[in-house]
Amino acid sequence: MGQNFKRVIKNWDICIASLMLLLLVALTFSGVIMRYIVGKPYTWLEEVQLFCMVWIVFCAGGAAFRTGNHVAIEILVDSFSRKIQRGIQVIIDFAVLATLSYLCLQSVGYVRLFISSGRLTSMLRIPYWLIYGIVPVALVSMIANCLYTVHFHRKTKIEQEGGV
Numbered sequence: 001m002g003q004n005f006k007r008v009i010k011n012w013d014i015c016i017a018s019l020m021l022l023l024l025v026a027l028t029f030s031g032v033i034m035r036y037i038v039g040k041p042y043t044w045l046e047e048v049q050l051f052c053m054v055w056i057v058f059c060a061g062g063a064a065f066r067t068g069n070h071v072a073i074e075i076l077v078d079s080f081s082r083k084i085q086r087g088i089q090v091i092i093d094f095a096v097l098a099t100l101s102y103l104c105l106q107s108v109g110y111v112r113l114f115i116s117s118g119r120l121t122s123m124l125r126i127p128y129w130l131i132y133g134i135v136p137v138a139l140v141s142m143i144a145n146c147l148y149t150v151h152f153h154r155k156t157k158i159e160q161e162g163g164v
Contacts, residue, residue: 013061020055097143
């Protein structure tokens with residue numbers, strides 16, 4: 001396989017989030033022109049914007065874990081000794097994984113509810129399960145990326161500190 005193809009597969013979440021962001025910006029810009037210049041607003045725009053925003057947020061979440069770009073407030077933790085910092089980091093990692101796992105399980109039930117109810121958006125008749133179906137997939141990706149980062153981060157730290 002080519003390097004570019006491997007890179008796209010590895011960063012599927014960034015690719016999807018980027019495409020959705022591009023679509024969101026283009027449609028919103030077009031919607032402003034249609035509303036204020038042409039005088040004929042898109043009645044369906046809000047539904048597509050919702051779709052795009054949900055996919056952007058959840059797809060980008062996995063990438064944030066993988067690239068280390070998630071929010072972290074470390075000023076308090078950095079004031080402790082290295083040993084205490086490691087302990088706190090283990091607790092944080094466990095809490096993050098537990099939270100993501102819980103959200104993942106809940107989101108599966110949420111998507112199943114939309115599938116069984118057959119609920120659709122009012123204008124475009126988009127199934128809600130399609131809009132929110134990315135949530136459990138993205139949460140699994142976040143868990144995998146979090147586990148990978150925790151393992152990689154610990155391995156790097158041990159090597160930097162002269163361990164095995």
